Amino acid sequence: MENTHNNQSCIEAGILDNALVMIAVLGERGQVVSWNHAAETITGYLQKDIIGSNSVWKHLYPDRDYRKSVTEKIADILKTKNYFEDLETTIRTRSGESRTILWNTKTITDHGLPRVITVGMDVTTDRQETAFRESIIDNAYVLLAVLGPKGTILVWNKAAEMITGYSNGEVIGKNDIWKKLYPDTEYRRSITLKIAKIISEHNYFENLETTIVTKNNEKRIISWNTRQTRTRGIYHEIAIGRDITEQRKAEEALIAYMTEMTMRLKQPVGIINNTLMESARLVKEGMLTTDEIIMVLQGQARNAAQIESNIREFQTAIVEKNLSIPEAYRKFLEG
Amino acid sequence: MPEIIDPKELDEKKIFLILASPGTIRQRNIEIIKEISALGYHTVVITTNFPYSVLTKLYAQGGVSPDSVSFIDAVTRNSIGNAENIPGIVRFINNPANLTDMGIAVTEVLKDHQGKKICIMFDSVSTLLIYLSSANISKFIHFVTNKLRLLDVSGIFLAVEKSLDPMLMTQLTTFVDTVVDTG
Numbered sequence: 282m283e284n285t286h287n288n289q290s291c292i293e294a295g296i297l298d299n300a301l302v303m304i305a306v307l308g309e310r311g312q313v314v315s316w317n318h319a320a321e322t323i324t325g326y327l328q329k330d331i332i333g334s335n336s337v338w339k340h341l342y343p344d345r346d347y348r349k350s351v352t353e354k355i356a357d358i359l360k361t362k363n364y365f366e367d368l369e370t371t372i373r374t375r376s377g378e379s380r381t382i383l384w385n386t387k388t389i390t391d392h393g394l395p396r397v398i399t400v401g402m403d404v405t406t407d408r409q410e411t412a413f414r415e416s417i418i419d420n421a422y423v424l425l426a427v428l429g430p431k432g433t434i435l436v437w438n439k440a441a442e443m444i445t446g447y448s449n450g451e452v453i454g455k456n457d458i459w460k461k462l463y464p465d466t467e468y469r470r471s472i473t474l475k476i477a478k479i480i481s482e483h484n485y486f487e488n489l490e491t492t493i494v495t496k497n498n499e500k501r502i503i504s505w506n507t508r509q510t511r512t513r514g515i516y517h518e519i520a521i522g523r524d525i526t527e528q529r530k531a532e533e534a535l536i537a538y539m540t541e542m543t544m545r546l547k548q549p550v551g552i553i554n555n556t557l558m559e560s561a562r563l564v565k566e567g568m569l570t571t572d573e574i575i576m577v578l579q580g581q582a583r584n585a586a587q588i589e590s591n592i593r594e595f596q597t598a599i600v601e602k603n604l605s606i607p608e609a610y611r612k613f614l615e616g
Numbered sequence: 617m618p619e620i621i622d623p624k625e626l627d628e629k630k631i632f633l634i635l636a637s638p639g640t641i642r643q644r645n646i647e648i649i650k651e652i653s654a655l656g657y658h659t660v661v662i663t664t665n666f667p668y669s670v671l672t673k674l675y676a677q678g679g680v681s682p683d684s685v686s687f688i689d690a691v692t693r694n695s696i697g698n699a700e701n702i703p704g705i706v707r708f709i710n711n712p713a714n715l716t717d718m719g720i721a722v723t724e725v726l727k728d729h730q731g732k733k734i735c736i737m738f739d740s741v742s743t744l745l746i747y748l749s750s751a752n753i754s755k756f757i758h759f760v761t762n763k764l765r766l767l768d769v770s771g772i773f774l775a776v777e778k779s780l781d782p783m784l785m786t787q788l789t790t791f792v793d794t795v796v797d798t799g
Binding site: 579 | 638639641642665666667669670673674677691692694695696740742743745746747749750776779780781782783784
C-alpha cells in the first residue's frame with residue numbers, strides 16, 4: 282500500500298516536472314510549494330531558489346503598478362469564485378525577457394492542507410504571431426473583411442475603415458454593412474445575383490468590380506477577391522477589396538486624352554491635305570496671286586508646325602500618364 | 617439637290633451644325649451660302665483656314681454674289697503680319713487660337729448688321745482643333761451660340777464628319793438646334 286502510494290507520488294511528480302506548461306503549487310500564504318521544470322525554463326528561476334518563499338511574484342512582476350493591477354484583478358476574480366481561468370499577464374523572466382502567460386488555477390486540498398495549483402501556459406509566440414497577423418491585416422493597403430456564418434463581419438481592417446468610412450465598431454458582429462455600401466436596392470440585388478452565380482460555380486470570385494457608396498456618400502470602385510477558409514468546421518469568407526477608383530479615373534482620363542489627341546492630330550492632317558490640293562487646283566487655274574499662294578502655303582506650314590507641337594505634347598503626356606510604358610519606348614517617346 | 621438648310625428653321629433663327637466629308641466641306645460651304653443668299657440673308661463667314669481673298673474667289677467661281685458675304689479672317693494677319701480691316705467686307709484677327717478677339721469680332725459684326733437678315737457661318741470647327749483643345753472649342757462655341765440666341769441671329773457651324781470625338785460631338789449637339797450630316 283505504501284509502495285503504491287509512493288509510486289503514485291512519483292508518477293505525479295514526473296508528470297508535474299515534465300509538463301510543457303509551467304505549474305506552480307502554492308500554499309496558503311502564496312508560498313511556492315512546487316515549481317516544475319517548465320516553470321524554471323520559462324521564468325529562469327530555479328526551484329531551489331524559490332520553494333517556500335512567495336517573493337517570486339515580485340520578481341516576475343517587477344513593475345509595482347503592473348503588479349498592483351494584476352493583484353487587484355486576481356482579487357476581483359477571487360471575490361466570486363476560488364479559481365480563475367485564462368488570465369493573461371506579462372511576466373519578466375530572470376534574464377529580463379517579457380513573456381505572456383495564460384493562467385488557470387484550481388484549489389485543492391493536499392493531505393488536509395489547502396493548495397492552489399497554478400498552471401501557466403507560455404503564449405508569447407502565439408500572441409506575437411497574432412499581433413503580427415493583426416498588424417499585417419491592419420496595415421494592408423487593401424480592404425480586408427472576414428465574414429462568419431450569416432455574413433457576420435468578424436474582421437474589418439483599417440483600410441476597410443478608411444475606404445468605406447465605417448469604423449470597426451459600426452461593422453463588427455453585424456451583417457448590415459453591405460446594405461450601407463450598396464444603398465440602391467436594384468444595384469445591390471444585381472451584385473448579389475452576380476456573386477451568387479459566381480460562388481455557385483467557383484466557391485470564390487476574382488477581380489469582381491463593384492461601386493460602393495461610402496459613409497461620406499462618395500462612390501468608390503472596388504475590385505473584390507474572395508477565398509473561403511474552414512477553421513474548426515466553421516466556414517469563413519475572406520473578402521479582399523482593392524480601391525481602384527483612382528486607377529479607373531486615370532485610365533478614363535488617359536483614354537479621353539488619347540481620343541482627344543487622335544482627333545486633334547488625324548483631322549488637321551486631312552485639312553492640310555485638302556487645303557493644299559484645293560490650292561494646287563486654284564494655282565493651276567491661275568486664280569491665285571503670288572501673295573495668296575504664299576499666304577496659303579505659310580498658313581499650312583504653320584498648321585503643320587502646330588501639329589508637330591501637338592504631337593510632342595502628346596508624347597510627353599502619354600509618358601507622364603502611363604508609367605507602365607517600357608523604358609525603350611519611353612525614351613523614344615520622350616524624343 | 618435638296619437644300620441643306622431648312623428655310624423655315626433659318627427664319628426661326630435656329631443654329632445648325634453641318635457635317636461634311638473632308639473632300640466636300642468647301643463645296644458645302646459654297647452651296648449653303650448660295651442657299652441662304654437666295655433667301656435674302658447676308659452671311660458672315662469666320663474663316664480659319666483659307667484667307668478671305670481666296671475664299672472670295674472660290675465664292676465668285678461658285679456663283680455667290682460678293683455683296684451677300686463678309687468675313688472675319690483669322691488667317692491673313694497670321695501670314696502677312698498686318699492687314700487693315702475693310703468695313704463691310706472683312707475684319708482681321710491675329711490668329712485662329714485667339715478666341716477673345718474672335719468673340720469681340722463676332723459681337724461687333726453682329727452690331728454692324730443689326731436689324732438685317734444675317735447668318736454667321738463658322739468655317740470650320742475642325743480647323744480649330746489644330747490650335748485648341750476640345751474643351752476650349754466647346755466653351756467658345758457655347759459663348760457664340762449664346763450670343764447668337766440673345767441677338768436672335770441664326771448660325772451655322774461647319775465640321776468635318778467623324779472628326780469630332782464623341783464627347784465634343786455631344787456637347788456641340790446640345791448647343792445647336794439641328795445637326796445635318798451632308799456626307
